[in-house]
Amino acid sequence: MPSLRPEPIEIAIIGGGIVGLVLAVGLLRRGIQVTVYEQAHGFREIGAGIAFTANAIQCMEQLDPAIVTALRSSGSVATSASNGVDKEAHDYLRWIDGYNQLDADDPSYQRMLYQIDAGYRGFEGCRRDQFLEALVKVVPPEAIRCRRRLQWIEESGLDERIGLAFVDGTRVEVDAVIGCDGIKSRVREILFGEGNPVSYPHYTHEVAYRTLIPMEAAIAALGEYKARNQHNHVGPRAHLIHYPVANNTLINATAFVMDREEWLDDKQMVAPASRGELEAAFADWSPCVRNVIRLFPEELEKWACFDLWDYPAPYYSRGKICLAGDAAHASTPHHGAGAGMGVEDALCLSTLIMEVVEAVQKEPTLKGAALKTAFETFGAVRRTRSQWLVNSSRTVRDFYHQVDWGEPAKWVKAETCFEELKDRSHKIWHFDYEAMKEEAVRLYRERMEWSRLGGAITMS
Amino acid sequence: MPSLRPEPIEIAIIGGGIVGLVLAVGLLRRGIQVTVYEQAHGFREIGAGIAFTANAIQCMEQLDPAIVTALRSSGSVATSASNGVDKEAHDYLRWIDGYNQLDADDPSYQRMLYQIDAGYRGFEGCRRDQFLEALVKVVPPEAIRCRRRLQWIEESGLDERIGLAFVDGTRVEVDAVIGCDGIKSRVREILFGEGNPVSYPHYTHEVAYRTLIPMEAAIAALGEYKARNQHNHVGPRAHLIHYPVANNTLINATAFVMDREEWLDDKQMVAPASRGELEAAFADWSPCVRNVIRLFPEELEKWACFDLWDYPAPYYSRGKICLAGDAAHASTPHHGAGAGMGVEDALCLSTLIMEVVEAVQKEPTLKGAALKTAFETFGAVRRTRSQWLVNSSRTVRDFYHQVDWGEPAKWVKAETCFEELKDRSHKIWHFDYEAMKEEAVRLYRERMEWSRLGGAITMS
Known part of the structure; x- marks a missing residue:
C-alpha cells in the first residue's frame, strides 16, 4: 500500500551555467527540491557578452521575475538602441x-x-559573468554544490533512485537528473556512450x-x-x-x-x-x-x-535523465539565441515538472513513470525547434559568408537571402511560449493516460 | 487643360499561359481594356499536371470566380484525398x-x-491543357490574338503610348505591357538586354x-x-x-x-x-x-x-513595362507553387491597376505616372516573396536529395530538414493576400503622393 503523504521530488541539475541556474530558480520557485552540481570552484567566467531576445526575457519572467531582476541588475542594455539618445x-x-x-x-x-526591426528592447545584452553572479544570488547557497564533476550516472528501475557519482568520490541519490552541462556535456556522453559521435560537439x-x-x-x-x-x-x-x-x-x-x-x-x-x-x-x-x-x-x-550540427541528439532523454540547453542543442552564435533557447527549455521543463508534482500528490507510486513521461514530452515538444536553431545558425552564417558578396554580378542573388533571414529571426523572436506550455501539458497528460490504460490492461 | 472624360487604359499581356489568362480575366472583370498576345497558334499544350494550393484558389476567386469555375470544370481534384473513399x-x-x-x-x-497536413482540398491538381482550354472560354475572343510573337517594345516618354512590334510585322500601341511570357520571356530579354545573364533561365x-x-x-x-x-x-x-x-x-x-x-x-x-x-x-x-x-x-x-535562381531579376518593371509569373520568377517545381505565385501576382496587379483607373478618372494626365508607380509598387510588394520561392524550391530539392539519406548514421541529421520544410510550406499556403493588397494600395498611394508633392515643388 503506497503512502498517501506527498513525497518530495528531488532533482539534480548538472551544470551551473545560465540555463542550469535559470532552471534551478524556476523549479525552486515552484517548490521543487533542486540541487545544482557545478564542476568549477565558483562562478567566475570570461567576460564575454551574451544577449537575450525580448521573448526569452518573457520566458524568464514566467520562470521567476527574480531572473529578470538579476539580468537587469547585471547591467543589461538594449544592444542597439543603447545610443544614450533615444x-x-x-x-x-x-x-x-x-x-x-x-x-x-x-x-x-x-x-x-x-x-x-527587433522592437523596443528587442535584444538585451549583458556580460555573461555579471549575469551569472547575479543569478547565483537568487539561489539559496544550500542548493548549489561546486567542485562536483560528474563521473557516472547509476540507473536501475524506473521506481528506484538514480545515483550520481562525482570525480571527487562523493555520491548522491536523486529522483531525476537534468544535464545543463553545456556543449561538452558529460550527461550527453553518458546518455549516448563514449566514442559515439553524438556525444561530442x-x-x-x-x-x-x-x-x-x-x-x-x-x-x-x-x-x-x-x-x-x-x-x-x-x-x-x-x-x-x-x-x-x-x-x-x-x-x-x-x-x-x-x-x-x-x-x-x-x-x-x-x-x-x-x-x-x-x-x-x-x-x-x-x-x-x-x-x-x-x-x-x-x-x-x-x-x-x-x-552539434553534424550529429544531433536523436532524443533528449532516457528514463529519468534529460538534457537541456547547450547540452542538448549547442549551436553557433549567429542568431544570438542559443542561451534563449535554453531558457525556453527551462520554462517547458518547469511546466512539465509541476504536472509531475500534481500526479505524485494523487498517486505517489507514479513518480518514476511521471518523470520519465515528463522528460519524453519535453523532447517531443522541444527537440524540433532547438535542432532547427542549430541548423539555422549555420544557414545564416553561410548567408553572411557568401562568396557572391565579392562579385557585383551576384549581389542581387546574394541579397535574396534576407527574406529568409527575416523569417528565421521572426521564428525565434515571436515564439508562442504559451502554446508551447499548453502543448507540453496536453501531450504529457495524453501519454500518462495511455500508460495508465496500458497498466490497467496489464493488470486484467 | 486636360480632358475630364475618363480615358480607357489599354493593357497588353504578352503570353497566353495560365498567369496571362488569369490576369486577363481579372482585369477584364474590372472593366480594363486588355489584349493577350500569344505566340502560338492556339492553346494546345502538353498534358502535364499542375496543382494549386487552396490559398492560390482563393486568389483566383478574388480575381474572378469564373476562374475557379474553369479550374473545377477542367476536372481538378484534391491531389491526395482523392482516394474516392473519404x-x-x-x-x-x-x-x-x-x-x-x-x-x-x-x-x-x-x-x-x-x-x-495541407488541409481540406489543400492542393487541387488538374491537367494544364484542360485548365487553359476552360480559361480561354472565359475571355472574349476579341481580347486574344494568337500567332503574335513579340519582337520589340518601343518606349518613348512616360506620357506616350508604348509600341509593340511582332515578328509577323504587325504593330500595336498600348498604355502598358505586362510580360507573362514564361521562363523564356522575351519581355524580360528586352528589359534586361540580349546577352545579359539576367535575361535567361x-x-x-x-x-x-x-x-x-x-x-x-x-x-x-x-x-x-x-x-x-x-x-x-x-x-x-x-x-x-x-x-x-x-x-x-x-x-x-x-x-x-x-x-x-x-x-x-x-x-x-x-x-x-x-x-x-x-x-x-x-x-x-x-x-x-x-x-x-x-x-x-x-x-x-x-x-x-x-x-531564374542564378541571376534573379533586380526589378520587375521599367516605366510602363512589367514582368509577372514565370517571366519574373520561374522556379523549379518542388513546392508545387510556381503557377500559384503567378496567380498572387495577378491579384496584386489587378488591385493596383484599379488604383490607376481611379487616379486617371480624377486626373487623366496622370495615366503614365500612375501606371509606372503601380508597376514599381508591384515589384516592391512581390519581388521578395516570389524570389524567395525560387530559392526555397532549390533548398527543398537539396533536402530531398541529401546524400545523408544513404548513411544511417546521418539519418537523424537529415531528418532535421523537415521543420524547415514545414515552415516553408506554411509560408506558401498561409499567405495573407488581404495584407498584400492593403500593402500594395498603401505603398502606391504614398508613392503617388510623393510624386505629386515633387511635381508641386518642381512647378513652384
Whole structure:
C-alpha cells in the first residue's frame, strides 16, 4: 500500500551555467527540491557578452521575475538602441557590405543591405559573468554544490533512485537528473556512450576573434553612426559584427573567419592568435572593416566554433535523465539565441515538472513513470525547434559568408537571402511560449493516460 | 487643360499561359481594356499536371470566380484525398525513405519520414491543357490574338503610348505591357538586354522524367496505400514523387535526378531518354521505387529543369513595362507553387491597376505616372516573396536529395530538414493576400503622393 503523504521530488541539475541556474530558480520557485552540481570552484567566467531576445526575457519572467531582476541588475542594455539618445528606440539588426569599396571619394561609404526591426528592447545584452553572479544570488547557497564533476550516472528501475557519482568520490541519490552541462556535456556522453559521435560537439570550420574597442577609436574607424549602432559587415568567407556595450563607452567587436583546416585539439577550443592573421583574412575588405581590425590587440586568442550540427541528439532523454540547453542543442552564435533557447527549455521543463508534482500528490507510486513521461514530452515538444536553431545558425552564417558578396554580378542573388533571414529571426523572436506550455501539458497528460490504460490492461 | 472624360487604359499581356489568362480575366472583370498576345497558334499544350494550393484558389476567386469555375470544370481534384473513399479528407504531403531496404522479409516496407497536413482540398491538381482550354472560354475572343510573337517594345516618354512590334510585322500601341511570357520571356530579354545573364533561365542540374501508370500496376509496385496517396520518395541525389490522377485510374509519377553535366542546348529543354538511364540512376534504391521505375516506358523524354535562381531579376518593371509569373520568377517545381505565385501576382496587379483607373478618372494626365508607380509598387510588394520561392524550391530539392539519406548514421541529421520544410510550406499556403493588397494600395498611394508633392515643388 503506497503512502498517501506527498513525497518530495528531488532533482539534480548538472551544470551551473545560465540555463542550469535559470532552471534551478524556476523549479525552486515552484517548490521543487533542486540541487545544482557545478564542476568549477565558483562562478567566475570570461567576460564575454551574451544577449537575450525580448521573448526569452518573457520566458524568464514566467520562470521567476527574480531572473529578470538579476539580468537587469547585471547591467543589461538594449544592444542597439543603447545610443544614450533615444531610450525608447527600437533595436535593429543591420547588415552592411563589409567587402567592397564603392566610393573612392568616401572610403567610409558602405552599402546598407538590410535591417530588421527587433522592437523596443528587442535584444538585451549583458556580460555573461555579471549575469551569472547575479543569478547565483537568487539561489539559496544550500542548493548549489561546486567542485562536483560528474563521473557516472547509476540507473536501475524506473521506481528506484538514480545515483550520481562525482570525480571527487562523493555520491548522491536523486529522483531525476537534468544535464545543463553545456556543449561538452558529460550527461550527453553518458546518455549516448563514449566514442559515439553524438556525444561530442564538432568543429564548424570557423574561428572567432573578439575584442572591446573604446568608443572614440571606434568612431574614428567606422564613423559615428556605425560605431554607435549594431552592424554586421558581411563578405566572402568572413564577417565582422559589433555593437556598443558598457554604457556606450566601448564597442564589442567579433570577427568570424572560415577555416578550411581541421581543429586538432577537441579538448581546447581556444588558441593563441595574432592580429596579423586576422588582417590577412580581411586584407581585401572595405577600409572601415580594416580600420576596425587594426584596433584588435596584436596578441589575442581565437575561439574555435563547435556545435552539434553534424550529429544531433536523436532524443533528449532516457528514463529519468534529460538534457537541456547547450547540452542538448549547442549551436553557433549567429542568431544570438542559443542561451534563449535554453531558457525556453527551462520554462517547458518547469511546466512539465509541476504536472509531475500534481500526479505524485494523487498517486505517489507514479513518480518514476511521471518523470520519465515528463522528460519524453519535453523532447517531443522541444527537440524540433532547438535542432532547427542549430541548423539555422549555420544557414545564416553561410548567408553572411557568401562568396557572391565579392562579385557585383551576384549581389542581387546574394541579397535574396534576407527574406529568409527575416523569417528565421521572426521564428525565434515571436515564439508562442504559451502554446508551447499548453502543448507540453496536453501531450504529457495524453501519454500518462495511455500508460495508465496500458497498466490497467496489464493488470486484467 | 486636360480632358475630364475618363480615358480607357489599354493593357497588353504578352503570353497566353495560365498567369496571362488569369490576369486577363481579372482585369477584364474590372472593366480594363486588355489584349493577350500569344505566340502560338492556339492553346494546345502538353498534358502535364499542375496543382494549386487552396490559398492560390482563393486568389483566383478574388480575381474572378469564373476562374475557379474553369479550374473545377477542367476536372481538378484534391491531389491526395482523392482516394474516392473519404471525400472530406485532408490532403497530406508525405516524405518516405526511397533509398534503404530496411526489412528483408518485407521488401515493400519503407520508413515514413514526415507528413504535413495541407488541409481540406489543400492542393487541387488538374491537367494544364484542360485548365487553359476552360480559361480561354472565359475571355472574349476579341481580347486574344494568337500567332503574335513579340519582337520589340518601343518606349518613348512616360506620357506616350508604348509600341509593340511582332515578328509577323504587325504593330500595336498600348498604355502598358505586362510580360507573362514564361521562363523564356522575351519581355524580360528586352528589359534586361540580349546577352545579359539576367535575361535567361539557367540550368539547375537536374532532369525530370514523367509518366502515367495505371492504378493496378501502381498498386502491384507500391502497395495499395502508397499507390492511392501522394508520396515523395527521397534519397541521395534523386527523388520520385507520385500521386493519383484521373479519378484514381492512374498515378502521375515524376523522377528527378541530379545531373553533374551542363545542358548543352538552352533553346531545347527536352531530350530523348531511355528507361535504362533512369534505372541506372535508381539502381541502389528500395524495391518499391525500382518497381515504379520499371513501369516507365522504355523510350521516354527527359525535361531539363531551368530556373531564374542564378541571376534573379533586380526589378520587375521599367516605366510602363512589367514582368509577372514565370517571366519574373520561374522556379523549379518542388513546392508545387510556381503557377500559384503567378496567380498572387495577378491579384496584386489587378488591385493596383484599379488604383490607376481611379487616379486617371480624377486626373487623366496622370495615366503614365500612375501606371509606372503601380508597376514599381508591384515589384516592391512581390519581388521578395516570389524570389524567395525560387530559392526555397532549390533548398527543398537539396533536402530531398541529401546524400545523408544513404548513411544511417546521418539519418537523424537529415531528418532535421523537415521543420524547415514545414515552415516553408506554411509560408506558401498561409499567405495573407488581404495584407498584400492593403500593402500594395498603401505603398502606391504614398508613392503617388510623393510624386505629386515633387511635381508641386518642381512647378513652384
